[in-house]
Each structure stands twice: as structure tokens, then as C-alpha cells.
Amino acid sequence: MNSLFNTESQEYILTRINNLNEKSQAKWGKMNVNQMLAHCQKPLEVANGNLQLNTKISFPKKLMFKLFKPLMYNDKPWQKNLGTVREFRIADTKEFTIEKSKLIDALNEFSKKQDNTNWPLHPLFGKFNTDQWGKMQYKHLDHHLTQFGV
Numbered sequence: 001m002n003s004l005f006n007t008e009s010q011e012y013i014l015t016r017i018n019n020l021n022e023k024s025q026a027k028w029g030k031m032n033v034n035q036m037l038a039h040c041q042k043p044l045e046v047a048n049g050n051l052q053l054n055t056k057i058s059f060p061k062k063l064m065f066k067l068f069k070p071l072m073y074n075d076k077p078w079q080k081n082l083g084t085v086r087e088f089r090i091a092d093t094k095e096f097t098i099e100k101s102k103l104i105d106a107l108n109e110f111s112k113k114q115d116n117t118n119w120p121l122h123p124l125f126g127k128f129n130t131d132q133w134g135k136m137q138y139k140h141l142d143h144h145l146t147q148f149g150v
Contacts, residue, residue: 001075002142003134004107005114013141017104019150022096026147028080035090036144037099042088043140044106046120047133048113053087053123062126069125073135078143085123110137 002009017037024033031039045051057065071078114130122128128136 001073001135002138003131004111004137004141005130005134009138010107010111013107013138013145014104016145016150017100017107017141020100020145020148024148024150027149029147031090033148034094034096034099036148037096037103038090038094039084039088040141040144041099041103041106044103044110044137046123047137048106048109049120050106051087052120053085055085055087055123057124065124066126072125073128073132073139077146078139080147087123107137107141 002012004010004013020033020037022033026032026036042051046053114134116130119128119130119133
């Protein structure tokens with residue numbers, strides 16, 4: 001399984017981000033490319049400790065999320081049109097160059113944390129180890145880059 005802690009995988013993701021342009025069209029979903037770039041920053045910001053979400057979930061939902069947790073970092077691609085937490089939804093207008101630069105910065109910051117042992121809790125799924133964070137972040141970016149055909 002690919003991980004953002006693997007140099008080749010990180011470079012592959014960066015190449016795909018750099019293949020995007022302002023006219024890149026989604027194959028599914030409601031976001032435009034600028035919004036997708038902003039959206040993809042959010043999970044990285046959580047992992048980097050730069051964004052804290054106060055997502056309250058009920059006990060039954062916690063149990064459900066625990067069952068789905070391995071799907072976040074296994075080798076199977078995510079389904080199209082998955083839901084996302086409210087704080088990761090981007091509805092406002094964004095500028096392509098700024099959001100692309102911010103995503104690359106967040107990705108580069110994250111990829112330097114391969115030796116981290118003190119990760120923040122994921123707002124829905126709780127604790128992830130370093131290996132799981134690296135795989136999950138790769139999988140999220142791969143999902144959205146595939147959505148935009150790169």
C-alpha cells in the first residue's frame with residue numbers, strides 16, 4: 001500500500017497535483033478543482049496538528065466508525081461520492097494557485113513526520129498510528145486526484 005511517507009509515493013502525488021490546472025473537471029462530485037484543493041488540505045492540517053475539529057459523535061456512530069476504520073487505510077480505493085465531515089466541505093470560491101500551493105505545503109509538512117509517535121486523534125475514527133496516517137492521507141489524495149482525472 002502506498003503511503004505519503006514513501007518518497008516515491010509522495011513524488012507521484014506531487015506530480016499529479018502539478019498536472020492539475022484551473023480547467024480540470026471532476027468526473028464525479030460537486031466540487032470544482034479549486035474547492036477540491038482546499039478540501040484536501042483539511043485532513044493534512046488535522047494530522048499536522050494545525051486544525052482541530054470539535055466533531056461530536058454519538059456512541060452508536062463511534063461503533064460504526066470503528067467498523068469502517070480499516071477502510072480508511074487499506075489497499076482498496078474509496079467509493080465515489082463519499083460523504084465528508086461538515087468542516088471539510090468547501091462551498092465558497094477559492095483561487096487555484098493559492099490552494100494548490102497550500103496543499104503542497106501541507107503535504108510536504110506531513111511527509112516529514114514519518115518518525116512521529118504523537119498523532120492527534122482523528123475527529124471520527126480516533127487513534128491512527130504513523131503507518132495508518134501515511135496510507136490514509138495517500139488514499140485520500142489519490143481518491144480526489146482520480147476524481148479530477150490526474
